[in-house]
Amino acid sequence: MLLFFLGGEVLKTVSLGKTGLNVSKMCFGTLTVGPLQANLPIPEGGAVIASAIRQGICFFDTAELYQTYPYLLEGMKQSGKQDIVISSKTYAYTRELAEKAVEEARQALDRDYIDIFMLHEQESIFTLKGHMEALSYLYDCKAKGIIKAVGASMHHIAAVYGAAELGLDVIHPMLNLTGLGIVDGSRTEMETAIQKAHENGIGVFSMKALGGGNLLQKAKDCLDYITALPYIDSVALGCKNTEEVTANVKYFETGEMLKIKLTDKKLHIEDYCDGCGQCVKRCGQHALELKNGQAHCDSDRCVLCGYCSGVCHLFAIKVV
Ligand code: SF4
Ligand code: SF4
Numbered sequence: 660m661l662l663f664f665l666g667g668e669v670l671k672t673v674s675l676g677k678t679g680l681n682v683s684k685m686c687f688g689t690l691t692v693g694p695l696q697a698n699l700p701i702p703e704g705g706a707v708i709a710s711a712i713r714q715g716i717c718f719f720d721t722a723e724l725y726q727t728y729p730y731l732l733e734g735m736k737q738s739g740k741q742d743i744v745i746s747s748k749t750y751a752y753t754r755e756l757a758e759k760a761v762e763e764a765r766q767a768l769d770r771d772y773i774d775i776f777m778l779h780e781q782e783s784i785f786t787l788k789g790h791m792e793a794l795s796y797l798y799d800c801k802a803k804g805i806i807k808a809v810g811a812s813m814h815h816i817a818a819v820y821g822a823a824e825l826g827l828d829v830i831h832p833m834l835n836l837t838g839l840g841i842v843d844g845s846r847t848e849m850e851t852a853i854q855k856a857h858e859n860g861i862g863v864f865s866m867k868a869l870g871g872g873n874l875l876q877k878a879k880d881c882l883d884y885i886t887a888l889p890y891i892d893s894v895a896l897g898c899k900n901t902e903e904v905t906a907n908v909k910y911f912e913t914g915e916m917l918k919i920k921l922t923d924k925k926l927h928i929e930d931y932c933d934g935c936g937q938c939v940k941r942c943g944q945h946a947l948e949l950k951n952g953q954a955h956c957d958s959d960r961c962v963l964c965g966y967c968s969g970v971c972h973l974f975a976i977k978v979v
Contacts, residue, residue, distance in 0.1 A: 672717065675744075675892050676862025678808040678828050680774055682718035682744050682893050684886070685911045686864050687711045687904075689719060691897030693727035695965035696924075696978045699899070705733025710901040712738040714908045720831070720864070720895045722748040722779055723760050724969060728767035746775035746831070746864075748812050749793070757793035761800055775829050776800070777810040780943055782842075784821030787811065794825075812866065814943055814962075816844045819852035822861065829862040831895070833962070836877060836884040839870040840944060840962035850888070857890035864893040871897075871963030872924035872978075882910055924963050926956045929975040938967035938976055 672681045691697055692704035699707070708719070708730055721727045728747075735741050745768060749760035764773050776797050778790050787794070800806040810829030811822045822830045832853055838846030857863050868885040869878055885894050894911075898904045906917045934952040946960035947967060954976070968976040 673892050674862075675808070675864070676829060676857070677860040678775070678862045680744055680807060680862070682864070683716045683911075684893055685716055685907060686718040686720050686746075686893045686895040687716050688866070688895040688897040689721045689727040689730060690725050690965065691899045692730050693725045695725060695968055696897070697899040699730075701729050701733050704730040705737050707898060707901055707904060708734025709737035711898065711904045711908070712740050712743060714904060715912065716904075716908065717742070718744045718746070718864070718893055720746050720866075723750070723763065724748075724779065724966065728764060732768055741770070744774045745770075746777065746810075746829070747773055748777040748779040748831075750779050751793040751796075752790045754792045754796045757796040761797070761805065765805070772805050772807065774806075775808045775810055776806045777812050777829065777831060779812055781811040781813045781818040781821065782815045782943075783817035784824055787818065787821045787825055808862065810862070814840055814842045816841065816849050816852045819849070819856055823852075823856040823859055826859075827861060829864070830856055831864055831866055833867050834865045834885065834888075834891070835868050835870050835874060836881045837870065837874060839873060840867055840960075842943065842945075854890045857892075863891055864895055865891050866895050867962050867964075868894050868896060871961075873958070873961070873963060875924075886911070924978055925958070926961055926963060926967075927977050927979045928954050928956065929973070929977075931973060932971075932975045933973060935972065937970045937972065941967050941970045 671684050675682050692699045747764050751757040751760050781787050797809045808828035810827050812831035814833040819832050833840045841849050869881050874881050896907050909917045932953045934949055938954050939947045944960045946957045947954050963978050965978045
């Protein structure tokens with residue numbers, strides 16, 4: 660598929676809510692280069708990140724789950740630039756697990772502090788409260804300067820309201836042109852929730868602007884939509900090669916037209932799937948079900964996050 664990037668403005672750094680952090684309007688989502696997706700060798704994935712840094716991207720999203728800290732470390736080494744803003748996330752619900760997550764990130768990234776640490780895939784005020792011990796640890800880290808901002812990522816509108824109620828610093832919500840992947844309501848309802856959170860000073864960087872790759876056919880419309888929303892401070896986009904980095908940066912930065920070849924992505928389930936059902940339980944989008952003793956994916960629901968592949972004991976699921 661050929662993708663034309665037209666329009667856009669000079670790439671800006673923007674304030675991320677009231678966190679005091681300045682971030683690039685485009686955030687590089689590292690999930691794409693890591694083991695859950697392209698599984699690039701570390702030097703190669705690091706080179707993609709180094710290219711992004713050289714081209715002006717200073718904001719990077721990662722997670723304990725993604726296993727992409729070594730790529731970020733390599734990218735910083737190759738680019739010779741350390742002063743980037745890194746956001747990570749954890750499923751920890753206890754103090755001990757949160758401490759383990761933060762310390763692992765600090766060691767793997769070879770830095771004293773992590774700019775943003777978030778609770779991963781929150782669903783509502785109730786799941787947030789269920790993670791209160793971990794949240795309280797993250798705030799203790801913030802008080803010590805080990806973390807600069809605390810937040811949550813979510814595919815649920817209810818979690819945006821929950822994060823606002825608890826006064827978190829940052830949210831990382833699912834939002835795209837078609838509303839793909841929003842679990843508990845419409846695009847308009849998600850927009851309203853995010854707008855209110857942003858008005859309360861919460862920093863917002865959106866996820867899945869291109870539906871994890873499902874919306875590539877409408878990529879220009881998707882980017883025009885998400886970048887026009889005044890309450891989205893930064894937009895996370897995954898890139899798996901330098902060509903995609905350059906094209907996306909051009910969209911955000913200069914508005915010059917670039918034409919690149921993008922390959923559609925899809926979820927592939929190998930025929931040796933034994934029907935254990937672990938992936939079905941893991942998928943927050945309810946995109947997987949068991950049929951005739953094997954997992955099957957509903958592509959209208961799947962956002963190609965690759966999270967299901969991490970729980971498959973047979974390594975039978977891949978985003979290809
Ligand atoms: S099926 Fe897998 S890749 Fe698709 S949304 Fe569910 S967890 Fe993500
Ligand atoms: S986790 Fe793997 S083996 Fe189990 S049902 Fe899913 S794809 Fe099949």
